[in-house]
Amino acid sequence: MKQRFYRSLIELTNGVVLSKILQTFAQSRFSRLFIKSYARMYHINLEEVLDDPKTYKSLHEFFTRKLHPDIRPIDQEENTVTSPVDGVLEEHGEIELASSITIKGKVYSISEMLGGIEEAAKYEGGHFLIIYLSPAHYHRIHSPITGQVTNQYELGRKSYPVNRLGLKYGDQVLSKNFRIISELTHGESRMAMVKVGAMFINSIVIVQPKKEWEKGEEVAYFSFGSTVVLLFEKGTFQSEKRNELPVEVKMGEKLGKFLV
Secondary structure, three states, X not given: OHHHHHHHHHHHHOOHHHHHHHHHHHOOHHHHHXXXXXHHHOOOOOOXXXXXXXXXXOHHHHHOOOEOOOOOOOOOOOOEEEOOOOEEEEEEEEOEOOOEEXXXXXXXXXXXXXXXXXXXXXXXXXXXXXXXXXXXXXXXXXXXXXXXXXXXXXXXXXXXXXXXXXXXXXXXXXHHOOEEEEEEEEOOEEEEEEEEEOXXXXXXXXXXXXOEEOOOOEXXXXXXXXXXXXXXXXXXXXXXXXXXXXXXXXXXXXXXXXXX
């Protein structure tokens, strides 16, 4: 019953008109009046922010803010995988042989997430990590490795919440939301970084069109709340995060390492 109610509520509030209204407001000059209260409500550390909050022309500009250079040190070990974002590591574990992962008791299809059986087969028996970004987090996305982008494509249309309630009660949000998938290789290892849009606004902006990515360099940003899913092939990745979840992670922090 709770699940049906939650889904119905999302469908009612995730229409094109309301999404457009929210987007227009967030990008308007009037919205800049709310930056101070927004930062206070979400306990945002303004000392990390690159520009003076007074210089932002809209709430959207502040939401997609940049940080001071070197405020997030990047782990420089050659074979490590670092967090591409600031966020909360909600889940990690094994990708099942049926190309699925289980999150908050719900089974998600990797085939549906990546757009095909062939795309998903590469990651069967591998490892996955789910990182959720709240409205308080820094929303720029950075490369988790130094490597080559072998494929990048978009899937999905609408976007629904990807917070804890969305993962628990939503209808396959990680597999159906608007998302941009980037597949990368590092030596003999391959991984996929799935950037998942969240409720109302689907915008994920790619800022690095090159096929060669350096670990820690900015490659994209989310316009609103979001989630990142990392997928690794079987026997190629060892997670560093073995403590109790969920746990906060910072961009550039070591998540694990490649084994090959």
